[in-house]
Amino acid sequence: MKITVDMDKCIGAGLCVVAAPQVFAQNDDDGLVIVLNENPPADQHEAVREAARLCPALVIHLQDDND
Amino acid sequence: MTDSEIVIVGAGQAGYQLAGALRDAGHRGQLVLIGDEAELPYQRPPLSKAFLSGAIGAEALTFQQPVHFESKGIDLRIGTRAERLDRVGRRLILADGSDIGYDKLVLATGAANRVLPGSEGIDGVHSIRTIADARAIRERLERSRNAVVIGGGFLGLEFAAVAREWGLAVSIVEAGPRLMGRAISQPMAEAFRAHHVALGSQLFLQAKVRRLIAEAGEISAVELEDEILLPADLVVVGIGVEPHVALARDAGIDCDNGIVVDDRLATSDPSIFALGDCAVFPSRFALQPSRLESIQNAMDQARHLAAVLTGKPAAYDAVPWFWSDQGGAKLQIAGLAQGTDREVLRGDVSGMKFSVFCYRGDRLVAVESANRPADHMAARRLLTAGLSPTPEQAADPGFDLKSLFAAAQPAA
Ligand SMILES: Cc1cc2nc3c(=O)[nH]c(=O)nc-3n(C[C@H](O)[C@H](O)[C@H](O)COP(=O)(O)OP(=O)(O)OC[C@H]3O[C@@H](n4cnc5c(N)ncnc54)[C@H](O)[C@@H]3O)c2cc1C
Ligand code: SF4
Numbered sequence: 001m002k003i004t005v006d007m008d009k010c011i012g013a014g015l016c017v018v019a020a021p022q023v024f025a026q027n028d029d030d031g032l033v034i035v036l037n038e039n040p041p042a043d044q045h046e047a048v049r050e051a052a053r054l055c056p057a058l059v060i061h062l063q064d065d066n067d
Numbered sequence: 068m069t070d071s072e073i074v075i076v077g078a079g080q081a082g083y084q085l086a087g088a089l090r091d092a093g094h095r096g097q098l099v100l101i102g103d104e105a106e107l108p109y110q111r112p113p114l115s116k117a118f119l120s121g122a123i124g125a126e127a128l129t130f131q132q133p134v135h136f137e138s139k140g141i142d143l144r145i146g147t148r149a150e151r152l153d154r155v156g157r158r159l160i161l162a163d164g165s166d167i168g169y170d171k172l173v174l175a176t177g178a179a180n181r182v183l184p185g186s187e188g189i190d191g192v193h194s195i196r197t198i199a200d201a202r203a204i205r206e207r208l209e210r211s212r213n214a215v216v217i218g219g220g221f222l223g224l225e226f227a228a229v230a231r232e233w234g235l236a237v238s239i240v241e242a243g244p245r246l247m248g249r250a251i252s253q254p255m256a257e258a259f260r261a262h263h264v265a266l267g268s269q270l271f272l273q274a275k276v277r278r279l280i281a282e283a284g285e286i287s288a289v290e291l292e293d294e295i296l297l298p299a300d301l302v303v304v305g306i307g308v309e310p311h312v313a314l315a316r317d318a319g320i321d322c323d324n325g326i327v328v329d330d331r332l333a334t335s336d337p338s339i340f341a342l343g344d345c346a347v348f349p350s351r352f353a354l355q356p357s358r359l360e361s362i363q364n365a366m367d368q369a370r371h372l373a374a375v376l377t378g379k380p381a382a383y384d385a386v387p388w389f390w391s392d393q394g395g396a397k398l399q400i401a402g403l404a405q406g407t408d409r410e411v412l413r414g415d416v417s418g419m420k421f422s423v424f425c426y427r428g429d430r431l432v433a434v435e436s437a438n439r440p441a442d443h444m445a446a447r448r449l450l451t452a453g454l455s456p457t458p459e460q461a462a463d464p465g466f467d468l469k470s471l472f473a474a475a476q477p478a479a
Pocket of ligand 1: 077078081082101104113114148176177195197342359363365389
């Protein structure tokens with residue numbers, strides 16, 4: 001799985017951090033999303049999918065590879 | 068208490084979040100989530116943004132698939148309308164005549180867009196609230212040339228920006244003297260007016276619609292009070308919402324422009340709660356009990372109510388915040404600009420990267436930011452902590468707003 005984010009659209013809602021705290025963080029200054037791990041391990045995939053779905057600005061994009 | 072039967076009416080943002088939050092907070096009893104729309108619970112904000120522009124499809128809006136609700140023990144019933152409330156028998160009566168008993172009932176019924184009088188039954192006149200609405204508009208965008216937006220609020224303006232992307236000629240008609248008038252300050256409204264003009268929309272402020280003109284049932288023009296005739300093959304109406312209060316009102320629960328709740332989100336019936344777009348609640352950030360329409364409000368209230376219903380009552384006290392995306396310009400608002408008497412600008416106004424700090428007396432009550440997320444984030448924290456920079460500090464781009472937090476910390 002590869003994560004990309006559309007920073008221009010991020011509104012700092014922080015829902016991604018609640019859903020997948022090991023993969024997402026928020027910048028202290030502007031609240032914008034920080035991806036801690038662009039290729040999260042398999043045990044994080046479900047949480048990352050939840051984060052992508054919850055994000056109200058649809059910032060998080062996932063590319064699944066066949067692993 | 069964690070074993071009681073909780074029934075939630077309304078499977079929108081607030082109802083969906085509440086159901087999940089209740090399970091996360093340890094609620095073990097029955098949990099029923101009832102929604103009258105045909106779709107699985109979904110997000111509304113992209114409806115007027117990425118969905119209309121064509122960037123995403125409807126499947127991207129759905130929060131979760133049915134298996135998720137099953138695994139959490141949430142009895143999700145979509146396509147189901149709650150018709151009536153029997154408070155004495157603690158039963159909710161559904162449209163098909165069946166009923167469900169409850170220990171605690173939550174009303175998360177949201178709101179409906181206000182209808183423009185005289186627009187009923189004319190093809191091509193739309194508003195945006197549901198997936199079904201947005202689908203109809205998107206289909207129409209593909210074959211229209213002249214869009215008229217009635218109402219210069221957030222929804223109408225987001226639609227206008229998308230319609231310009233689709234290449235339509237766009238006219239925006241607003242009855243008030245400025246855009247987004249009820250919600251934002253004059254300098255920010257003016258910056259967004261200029262932004263929409265730059266995007267190519269034509270603006271009519273202090274303009275009233277006299278009538279809609281249809282030919283063979285299809286919209287063909289919008290006539291304004293001063294005789295101006297705007298050709299139209301697509302009209303989008305965004306003139307505010309009416310909260311869904313019928314269930315509560317008919318059962319004798321206090322309503323006043325929404326379902327009235329206390330700081331624990333309880334209605335005048337202590338077994339019945341309300342949250343989200345339909346609820347009027349007291350807040351230290353507002354001058355009087357208010358009803359807010361935002362994702363923040365739906366989500367924070369859902370988390371709060373989950374705590375209340377699982378035996379951890381506290382007073383609701385979240386800072387309101389909101390965002391809107393209009394043709395590449397990101398507007399973020401923290402706090403509520405009610406009764407403000409002083410506005411201070413920070414940043415680059417002509418470059419559309421600035422904030423307006425709104426004061427009531429010497430107290431900061433709201434900050435509106437255009438493409439300045441750092442100001443927005445600082446504002447959310449300042450308002451939470453009840454800290455106000457002086458107007459001079461706010462206006463000085465060299466002043467570090469975060470230094471106020473450090474100053475407010477008791478010395479270790
Ligand atoms: C197009 C659009 C764009 C938006 N953009 C933004 C944005 O950029 N930023 C932001 O902060 N907010 C935005 N919002 C506002 C945000 O979506 C709402 O504040 C939020 O959805 C409110 O959640 P809710 O659950 O209270 O109401 P809703 O999401 O409206 O859900 C209520 C649900 O209850 C159902 N219902 C009502 N009565 C009954 C009944 N008797 N029986 C069964 N079901 C019933 C309704 O059909 C509905 O599905 C936008 C809203 C719209 C429409
Ligand atoms: S949930 Fe979305 S908008 Fe919010 S911080 Fe995360 S990426 Fe940004």
